[in-house]
Amino acid sequence: MRQRSNQPRRATIFDVAAEANVSRGTVSRFLNGEPYVSDSAREAIEKAIAKVGYVRNMAARNLASQRTRSVGLIVHEPHSVFLDDPNIGAILLGTNERLSEEDYQLVCLIIGSDRDSARVADFLRGGFVDGVIIVSAREYDPIALAISEIGLPAVFVGHPTTPYDIPFVGIDNRTAARDITHRLIDTGRQRIGMIAAALDRDSGTERLAGFQDALGAGFDPALVVDYPLYSHSTGVDGMRALLEREPLIDGVFAASDAIAAGAMEVLRESGRRVPVDVGIVGFDDSEWALRCQPLLSTVQQPADLLGREAASVVLDLVAGRPPANTGTLLPTEIAWRGSA
């Protein structure tokens, strides 16, 4: 068992050193891109590596260097949200891509229950990752607390309102919300409402604030309803409530695409046409936006970039470099489609 049965032994750094006629110290320096390797040595080593088919042994490297070269992606959401939210997948993809560029590995840590929460905290305390990226932390999230207690390099995707001393990468929800709301104003809508959600998170409050910014003096609190979740049913309920309060409503900013989709169904049921009678815009540019009739105008989150950027920051932190920014807001685009 010590040796994979019939397979030939894997080449080690010793084999490379022997083949290249240098010491393993030099090979190690070469592999790690350190200085003090002569051109001749470099060349010989490159050849030797190709010849013996050498690949690094991660375990040995991790053991000797006392780090794991992996970072955890913590998603603290019920499994259902993990599956639905298109942004999470894209963030994962972006993070994975950036990390693998630096030979780092992504470890998925999905917290679906409180039991998971404790397990993950233990895992982190065990030093199994060099750093973590926290997606969608709640306020006073026990995991976030544990992390800052352990002193593990970390970065948030999004921007929790509670003041952890942890850098974050997010989007400018407020500006984006303001800009897309302007679309409704510019197309001459007179009574513009909003279906807000998740006001316990920064994303929720910021989107509402941006809406208010756009409307300025014309802002009417009576035309805002809010619900806890960014869900389809929020859109259904919210639109019904809004129609009841103001049957003449002709513009709606939905805090997410799922909400917008729900709202559009209610509008259709009530005999209103989109965008002729009512203009509607969303937020996220998720699948929902493309399943609407007409297609939904919405804010595109650069979710993969969020992932990449977060990975970069955590890599800086792990390497002991101060990160370029302790808080980054990425710009958003707006996808103009048929709904407004």
Next chain:
Amino acid sequence: MRQRSNQPRRATIFDVAAEANVSRGTVSRFLNGEPYVSDSAREAIEKAIAKVGYVRNMAARNLASQRTRSVGLIVHEPHSVFLDDPNIGAILLGTNERLSEEDYQLVCLIIGSDRDSARVADFLRGGFVDGVIIVSAREYDPIALAISEIGLPAVFVGHPTTPYDIPFVGIDNRTAARDITHRLIDTGRQRIGMIAAALDRDSGTERLAGFQDALGAGFDPALVVDYPLYSHSTGVDGMRALLEREPLIDGVFAASDAIAAGAMEVLRESGRRVPVDVGIVGFDDSEWALRCQPLLSTVQQPADLLGREAASVVLDLVAGRPPANTGTLLPTEIAWRGSA
């Protein structure tokens, strides 16, 4: 750098051994659940571990034992599909859960381009994982070929038609198709058709076979149309074709939810009501099923279980145990909703 600045040194197996007054060999045996540890030793070690706060060093373990305790999840799909397909996320979750029960780690390997393909193959050849789970392999997938060449323990989720000597975990498409078709029969439909798709894959042919099973002698080949893709447009085209052939059609089995959704649009356009005039059922229980009016009755794939089961099989393989089954078909459920 050798030692994390101010942090106290992490406890090792030596500390535990000293504290418990046994040798590190005994501690190691205890940790790995091996026999030949006396009750008294066991007890002392448990106390010692708690006292010194010991957690295993993975890197050292991996190095000494010559395995990585991680398995790769290979998803060979463009990034967009990775994000859309709800099954993939659920499979990931299920796999992750099962692996972490055994202290194994999931490494996501997402192949979105041919460039990735080569990178991943190198990665696998480098021995960075002990085994792999392959989701949605294509026929003659270069990665699958590389894997069977390397001799890496592997398992498919799904059941590619090409004959790799690799076990698989899938669902019983045929039985599920038969069962859901029965719904149409049981509700008194007289002229039941099917919009089949992807007859070049096992899932496509099996679903068709199940449909035929259910209808028995009543099966009429004229009421089956087939197309290459499980897509929405297949549903639109298929339904039109079917209506042309048999205007009195009153039951439709669509080979996927997307197809069903397309078909329902055509039915509505043609003035037929669902489920009053025509009953329709789908397959997958994807988002499409919930976007229909009325909601679609459909076959639920137990995607998380597929992931769990695949993980179990690969764990068996890695441990050198012959897997319980070389091909497993998991049972499906049917979600009864409004469409039939």
Next chain:
DNA sequence: GTGTCAATTGGGAACGTTCCCACCGGGGGT
């Protein structure tokens, strides 16, 4: 009493790196 075997235990020897210190040779300043 002696031999045998099973249940335990101890500890040497890897595993394949990185880290670090000692060393070498030559060019430039004194």
Next chain:
DNA sequence: ACCCCCGGTGGGAACGTTCCCAATTGACAC
């Protein structure tokens, strides 16, 4: 001529496990 420094090199000593063999004990059969 001397010393020093600097690019470059070699190799000993970890890193924290697992693996395996040898040693010890006690029970039990002969």
